[in-house]
Amino acid sequence: MEKQGLQTLRLWNPLFTKIYRKNEWGDTENEPEDMDANEIVEYQEEILAAIEREKLPNEGERGLAGYLDNDVLKGKVYSINPAVEEWDGKLWGVTEVQSYGELTQAELDEVISELTGQFSDGYVPKKDMCPSEVKML
Numbered sequence: 001m002e003k004q005g006l007q008t009l010r011l012w013n014p015l016f017t018k019i020y021r022k023n024e025w026g027d028t029e030n031e032p033e034d035m036d037a038n039e040i041v042e043y044q045e046e047i048l049a050a051i052e053r054e055k056l057p058n059e060g061e062r063g064l065a066g067y068l069d070n071d072v073l074k075g076k077v078y079s080i081n082p083a084v085e086e087w088d089g090k091l092w093g094v095t096e097v098q099s100y101g102e103l104t105q106a107e108l109d110e111v112i113s114e115l116t117g118q119f120s121d122g123y124v125p126k127k128d129m130c131p132s133e134v135k136m137l
Contacts, residue, residue, distance in 0.1 A: 006078055006098045011112065013093040013119070015040065015084065037090035044091055047084050069115055074108055076100055080115070093119075 017040050025086030040047070059066060063081035068074040078098045085094045097103075099113060 005060070006100065007102050008099045009099070009103065010096045011097060011115070012087075013095070015091055015116075037092065037116070040091045041086050041089065044084055044086060047091070051082055051084075064115070064118060067118070070110060073110055076103070076107065077111065082119075089130050 015037055017035045017037075019035050020028045020032050023029055045121060055063070061081075062079045065074065065077045065080045068077060068080075076099050080095060080097050080102060082095045084091050086092075095115060099107075103111065
């Protein structure tokens with residue numbers, strides 16, 4: 001696909017993270033503890049690495065764009081790639097959407113709806129992100 005003339009849109013969303021601590025026997029607790037966005041800033045690199053590990057080989061640089069249900073939208077959206085960034089002392093989810101031309105409001109609404117579905121169960125499904133037992137749900 002030709003990448004000339006791509007429009008870039010960045011969608012920001014809050015992160016809801018949990019930590020699974022180890023008990024006195026070294027087993028992971030069943031119940032997670034909530035962490036807020038300013039507490040997880042120190043895990044930014046680990047989270048980015050986990051996002052990279054979760055990418056499937058067939059996704060390539062298009063990322064999640066290949067999973068769009070609408071074929072017209074799938075042709076217009078070149079790539080959808082999630083990441084995290086620090087802003088104002090907090091860690092945020094940032095999803096970069098690249099498209100051939102500007103998305104209409106209806107197209108943007110559909111992309112957001114599909115991403116909401118993708119992210120509702122957690123983009124990185126309970127994978128260890130670092131030795132401190134932080135997991136993204």
